Amino acid sequence: MPRLTVNGKQIEVPAGTNLIEAARHAGVEVPHYCYHPSLSIAGQCRLCMVDIEKAPRPTIACNTVAADGMVVLTETDRVRETRKSIMEFHLINHPLDCPVCDQAGECWLQIYYMQHGLYDPRMTDEKVHKPKAVPLGPHVILDAERCILCSRCVRFCDEITGTGELGIFERGDHSEIGLFPGTELDNKYSGNVVDICPVGALTDRDFRFQVRVWYLETAKSVCAGCARGCNIEVHVNRRRPHHAEGRRVARLKPRVNADVNQWWICDAGRYGFGFVDDNDRLLAPTRREGGTSSDATWDEAIGAVAAALRRLSPDEVGVIASPRMANEDLFALRRLLDICAVRRVGAQVPPRVPGDEDHILIRADKNPNSLGAELMGLGGDARPVLDAARARQLKCLWIFGHDLMASRWPEAEVLEALRAVETIVFTGTNANRTSERAHWVLPAAAWVERDGTYTNFEGRVQRFRQAVEPLGQALAEWEMLDRVLAALGEAPSATRAEHWFRRLATVVPAFAGLSYQALGDTGRLVAGSVAARAPR
Amino acid sequence: MSEGDGYPGLTDPATTVFSEAQLAEVRRLQSLYPDPRGALLPVLYMAQETFGWISLPLEEYVATLFGLSPAHVHEVVTFYTLYFREPPGRHVVSVCHNLSCHLAGAPGIIAHLRQRLGVDPGETSEDGRVTLLSVECLCACEAAPMMQVDDRYELNLTPTKVDRILEGLA
Numbered sequence: 111m112p113r114l115t116v117n118g119k120q121i122e123v124p125a126g127t128n129l130i131e132a133a134r135h136a137g138v139e140v141p142h143y144c145y146h147p148s149l150s151i152a153g154q155c156r157l158c159m160v161d162i163e164k165a166p167r168p169t170i171a172c173n174t175v176a177a178d179g180m181v182v183l184t185e186t187d188r189v190r191e192t193r194k195s196i197m198e199f200h201l202i203n204h205p206l207d208c209p210v211c212d213q214a215g216e217c218w219l220q221i222y223y224m225q226h227g228l229y230d231p232r233m234t235d236e237k238v239h240k241p242k243a244v245p246l247g248p249h250v251i252l253d254a255e256r257c258i259l260c261s262r263c264v265r266f267c268d269e270i271t272g273t274g275e276l277g278i279f280e281r282g283d284h285s286e287i288g289l290f291p292g293t294e295l296d297n298k299y300s301g302n303v304v305d306i307c308p309v310g311a312l313t314d315r316d317f318r319f320q321v322r323v324w325y326l327e328t329a330k331s332v333c334a335g336c337a338r339g340c341n342i343e344v345h346v347n348r349r350r351p352h353h354a355e356g357r358r359v360a361r362l363k364p365r366v367n368a369d370v371n372q373w374w375i376c377d378a379g380r381y382g383f384g385f386v387d388d389n390d391r392l393l394a395p396t397r398r399e400g401g402t403s404s405d406a407t408w409d410e411a412i413g414a415v416a417a418a419l420r421r422l423s424p425d426e427v428g429v430i431a432s433p434r435m436a437n438e439d440l441f442a443l444r445r446l447l448d449i450c451a452v453r454r455v456g457a458q459v460p461p462r463v464p465g466d467e468d469h470i471l472i473r474a475d476k477n478p479n480s481l482g483a484e485l486m487g488l489g490g491d492a493r494p495v496l497d498a499a500r501a502r503q504l505k506c507l508w509i510f511g512h513d514l515m516a517s518r519w520p521e522a523e524v525l526e527a528l529r530a531v532e533t534i535v536f537t538g539t540n541a542n543r544t545s546e547r548a549h550w551v552l553p554a555a556a557w558v559e560r561d562g563t564y565t566n567f568e569g570r571v572q573r574f575r576q577a578v579e580p581l582g583q584a585l586a587e588w589e590m591l592d593r594v595l596a597a598l599g600e601a602p603s604a605t606r607a608e609h610w611f612r613r614l615a616t617v618v619p620a621f622a623g624l625s626y627q628a629l630g631d632t633g634r635l636v637a638g639s640v641a642a643r644a645p646r
Numbered sequence: 647m648s649e650g651d652g653y654p655g656l657t658d659p660a661t662t663v664f665s666e667a668q669l670a671e672v673r674r675l676q677s678l679y680p681d682p683r684g685a686l687l688p689v690l691y692m693a694q695e696t697f698g699w700i701s702l703p704l705e706e707y708v709a710t711l712f713g714l715s716p717a718h719v720h721e722v723v724t725f726y727t728l729y730f731r732e733p734p735g736r737h738v739v740s741v742c743h744n745l746s747c748h749l750a751g752a753p754g755i756i757a758h759l760r761q762r763l764g765v766d767p768g769e770t771s772e773d774g775r776v777t778l779l780s781v782e783c784l785c786a787c788e789a790a791p792m793m794q795v796d797d798r799y800e801l802n803l804t805p806t807k808v809d810r811i812l813e814g815l816a
């Protein structure tokens with residue numbers, strides 16, 4: 111373990127640590143563009159220059175390994191002067207079109223220029239012009255003039271996805287990022303190049319020009335797109351609603367979690383939030399009688415569900431829970447089912463198209479909480495519940511989230527089941543062909559509209575936090591279940607999702623010892639999970 | 647890279663491929679370098695000699711010989727000036743425009759060639775006979791102004807000498 115000093119501070123770092131990371135140990139940020147901790151070292155941008163005692167000239171920190179006794183200085187006059195000159199080089203051909211650049215406000219050219227820039231440009235020649243606003247693929251758009259040729263995007267496609275779409279073509283000041291002619295940047299992780307591009311060269315076609323980044327608010331969350339549970343930030347636009355025609359969720363960005371998703375998320379997860387602000391959101395409880403639907407109050411809806419549960423024998427009630435529900439919801443449901451002694455319950459409904467999977471992040475199971483449902487004893491196959499309905503054994507069927515009509519189950523069988531049940535209750539965020547056939551529809555808050563936790567496929571319990579208010583009268587599932595429990599005479603127990611989590615942690619052994627505080631920002635493994643046992 | 651699906655490339659497969667003997671040469675060249683990728687330049691020259699120029703399908707074909715993505719072969723082809731990205735004329739005339747030749751009258755030589763061939767540097771005469779290029783120093787300053795015609799040097803040029811040389815090009 112080499113011991114060195116950075117700006118006078120003694121530190122010890124693991125052997126092989128480069129000077130950018132070593133400086134971080136000392137709380138010092140070395141400005142840089144091309145270095146990225148998960149990509150190979152390119153040494154391309156030259157901005158990370160530092161002084162090393164006894165070295166004749168400044169050295170790039172990213173490609174220098176910390177050595178015992180090294181004395182590193184990051185803020186000498188010489189280093190500051192060097193940075194300034196390098197910034198000047200980077201900007202020689204830069205178009206300086208920040209006012210129309212979507213990256214403005216989170217651009218590392220702007221940030222470093224404010225800190226280290228040279229304020230009087232000395233270039234009098236015409237700048238080299240390059241292609242602007244070139245769509246590279248479904249999600250990413252390129253402005254070659256703004257590119258500083260750091261090659262992060264190229265290395266991402268070479269080293270992370272292995273798809274190799276991008277290259278740096280031509281030479282000298284005509285060099286530009288591009289695709290092999292005739293191809294597209296359409297790999298399953300393409301959006302990540304926008305995140306790692308330090309400047310406005312690569313921007314996001316979906317987010318572009320929706321809203322300026324300084325109007326965004328963020329909440330730490332977890333992707334609900336598959337069983338991986340990638341850590342994300344939800345960026346919402348509350349302050350300039352008119353800028354995006356009422357779209358509240360502006361974008362999802364990956365949040366680093368070394369044990370789950372490193373720096374990345376897949377495109378399906380990144381762009382999969384459209385349903386949150388979609389027109390088909392369910393906004394109020396509704397009742398359908400004889401083919402016509404009408405709005406109802408929550409009290410009426412809860413009363414009707416509670417009455418059915420009270421009136422019917424447990425065998426006449428079936429529940430299709432969902433592995434998309436949070437642990438808190440599932441535990442509240444578990445409690446309700448225990449009280450009512452309902453045993454006809456399952457959560458897994460086969461998707462019509464089997465999910466894709468790869469060796470990077472994407473999991474075939476597109477549910478964020480299958481393991482949580484399993485640990486709560488609710489994770490079973492829902493087929494027996496459907497069959498009970500078809501056999502006219504059920505009088506009430508409560509479906510959470512699933513569109514059974516879009517599952518792999520034959521449509522005719524689903525229809526048969528739905529027709530055979532007196533009272534269908536549907537709880538979900540958006541209308542679908544199943545909700546259309548329900549007698550009671552209870553609108554649920556989307557995951558970004560509430561707090562909760564999911565348990566990923568490895569057994570990592572991770573929190574997601576509320577980013578926006580629920581649309582209309584939507585409630586989190588645990589909230590409506592709480593109300594049903596109260597209507598059945600249970601003492602009200604929860605005003606926050608966290609209360610349900612506390613109860614869950616005392617009852618379900620796998621969750622013993624966990625709390626929201628213990629989960630922190632990056633989650634904790636349940637007891638006995640495969641990942642907890644595997645050597646790290 | 648996931649097995650099975652190749653790197654993104656053109657939909658038309660390359661129709662231009664090497665002979666067995668050339669493939670053996672590719673393997674020999676690759677074995678000369680610690681990283682076989684080092685042989686990319688000589689293999690691209692082989693390709694250019696065989697097919698006259700480096701088309702996109704040819705880049706893609708060469709990429710498969712190295713297990714590289716076509717984008718990375720395209721990087722190399724676009725970086726260097728000696729690979730033709732369009733079919734050149736039957737002869738390539740490269741006039742030096744660097745300092746010594748410039749002082750010794752290269753601008754006049756280039757102007758003369760433009761007028762005789764009816765093309766600008768970088769273009770090919772309409773009859774497909776000559777591609778005219780103006781290039782950096784070719785290392786024959788002692789005989790400036792000079793140009794390279796295919797693989798031979800023509801030195802101490804004058805407009806009359808240029809005319810004679812052009813007449814000799816079929």
Ligand code: SF4
Pocket residue numbers: 256257258259260261262263264287306307308309311312
């Ligand atoms: S497009 Fe962005 S990430 Fe790619 S080389 Fe240019 S500046 Fe770097």
Ligand code: SF4
Pocket residue numbers: 333334335336337338339340371374375376377378379380471472473
């Ligand atoms: S891999 Fe799964 S959890 Fe991660 S971003 Fe994609 S869909 Fe979301």
Ligand code: FES
Pocket residue numbers: 141142143144145152153154155156157158159170171172173
């Ligand atoms: S970060 Fe070191 S050279 Fe770019």
